[in-house]
Amino acid sequence: MAKNTVKTADIRLKTEKELETRLTELRKEQFNLRFQKATGQLANTARVTHVRKEIAKIMAVTGERQRGVVRTATVKPAAKKSAAKPAAKSAKKSA
Secondary structure, X not given: OOOOOOOHHHHHOOOHHHHHHHHHHHHHHXXXXXXXXXXXXXXXXXXXXXXXXXXXXXXXHHHHHHHOOOOOOOOOOOOOOOOOOOOOOOOOOOO
């Protein structure tokens, strides 16, 4: 199953003007999809969900910017090594 959604990290890299333009495009597409659904002409029903979720992501990012919330890329901490485990052997014995 292919995902057609945009990642939030990609949205955060865009400028306010780009986000406004994309939001306008998505709202027009959402309007057209509603009409297609009502008239029975909608072929890709999953597109409605993708458009709705992308609008929500853009709105969330613009809201964060208005509130001054700073989001950075999350880095997972390295796993702690236990002292009880022996170190890996660097040289292997040959038979």
